[in-house]
Amino acid sequence: MKIIDMYRSNQPVLSLEIFPPRPDYPLETIFTTVEQLTRLHPGFISVTYGAGGSNRDRTVEIAARIKKDYKIESLAHLTCVCHTRQEISDILDSLQQENIQNIMALRGDIPENDPSFNINQQEYRYAFELINDARGKADFGIAAAAHPEGHPECRKLSEDLANLKHKVDCGVDFLITQLFFDNRIYYDFADRAIAKGISCPIIPGIMPVLNAKQIKRIIYLCGASIPSRLLNLVDRYESIPSDMEKAGIEYASRQVEELLDEGVPGIHLYTMNKPDQITQIVNNVGIGR
Numbered sequence: 001m002k003i004i005d006m007y008r009s010n011q012p013v014l015s016l017e018i019f020p021p022r023p024d025y026p027l028e029t030i031f032t033t034v035e036q037l038t039r040l041h042p043g044f045i046s047v048t049y050g051a052g053g054s055n056r057d058r059t060v061e062i063a064a065r066i067k068k069d070y071k072i073e074s075l076a077h078l079t080c081v082c083h084t085r086q087e088i089s090d091i092l093d094s095l096q097q098e099n100i101q102n103i104m105a106l107r108g109d110i111p112e113n114d115p116s117f118n119i120n121q122q123e124y125r126y127a128f129e130l131i132n133d134a135r136g137k138a139d140f141g142i143a144a145a146a147h148p149e150g151h152p153e154c155r156k157l158s159e160d161l162a163n164l165k166h167k168v169d170c171g172v173d174f175l176i177t178q179l180f181f182d183n184r185i186y187y188d189f190a191d192r193a194i195a196k197g198i199s200c201p202i203i204p205g206i207m208p209v210l211n212a213k214q215i216k217r218i219i220y221l222c223g224a225s226i227p228s229r230l231l232n233l234v235d236r237y238e239s240i241p242s243d244m245e246k247a248g249i250e251y252a253s254r255q256v257e258e259l260l261d262e263g264v265p266g267i268h269l270y271t272m273n274k275p276d277q278i279t280q281i282v283n284n285v286g287i288g289r
């Protein structure tokens with residue numbers, strides 16, 4: 001089934017993002033998490049892809065088993081930077097062979113600690129090139145990333161939005177946003193996207209903050225701004241991990257609740273492979289098919 005068809009119903013769609021276990025961990029460990037997450041009745045589960053291809057086979061295999069063994073639609077992430085066109089073509093072939101109909105087409109981050117890396121020498125420089133190739137290859141459902149606070153590499157929000165519009169016009173069915181902690185950021189972004197002519201569903205991506213260390217990493221990785229209300233929680237609870245976790249679950253639940261009240265088409269939860277905490281959020285807000 002194409003995921004875009006789920007967003008045509010009147011019910012908000014719950015989607016859950018997981019990541020494959022590290023290559024030195026048994027693959028099976030992820031299916032304990034999947035098992036727990038399926039009890040939340042998600043519309044689909046998305047599986048991230050290690051940039052540079054470190055988890056390439058695992059992403060495909062996990063996405064395939066979610067469909068086959070759990071009868072839940074899966075969304076396989078795929079990044080194109082550092083891949084050749086031939087490699088991407090091979091991966092798209094294996095996705096098709098596994099009957100995976102939906103992909104999240106991404107560029108991927110520029111490799112760190114490699115001063116010789118030159119994006120202009122890459123066969124793929126942007127996600128839209130992957131979208132063009134996937135569209136040319138087969139009838140995939142295609143999702144892509146949106147960055148409500150602007151992608152860290154792009155200095156002007158207006159340019160980033162123009163690039164997003166171009167990407168969507170290449171054949172994107174729906175967008176999933178980078179995480180954010182203040183819903184006004186999402187509402188402003190959705191308004192600007194609509195004004196720019198982007199008419200596909202824009203699904204808010206929510207990540208609960210479960211420990212203080214995570215905040216620093218989030219700022220470093222995607223530059224999301226942290227509202228003072230959240231910073232105050234971290235200040236108050238960082239030395240008591242169980243209270244910090246409770247406060248983070250509560251904060252994310254209120255964010256999701258408010259978004260649902262505003263009528264968003266779905267909620268995408270970055271689960272961080274933590275099914276217990278995600279279950280609490282889902283139970284708090286009562287979303288799921």
Ligand SMILES: Cc1cc2nc3c(=O)[nH]c(=O)nc-3n(C[C@H](O)[C@H](O)[C@H](O)COP(=O)(O)OP(=O)(O)OC[C@H]3O[C@@H](n4cnc5c(N)ncnc54)[C@H](O)[C@@H]3O)c2cc1C
Nearest residue numbers: 048049051077106107108109126127145151154160163178
């Ligand atoms: C929901 C979600 C899921 C993700 N999953 C993964 C994952 O599984 N694995 C992983 O490694 N990473 C993942 N990422 C991170 C993502 O790979 C990075 O944010 C990456 O740096 C950008 O990817 P993109 O697809 O948004 O790139 P693009 O859309 O290509 O944009 C990248 C930059 O290029 C600019 N740009 C785009 N098009 C043009 C153009 N035509 N001309 C000039 N500039 C242009 C944009 O403004 C932006 O600054 C995810 C991000 C999100 C939001």
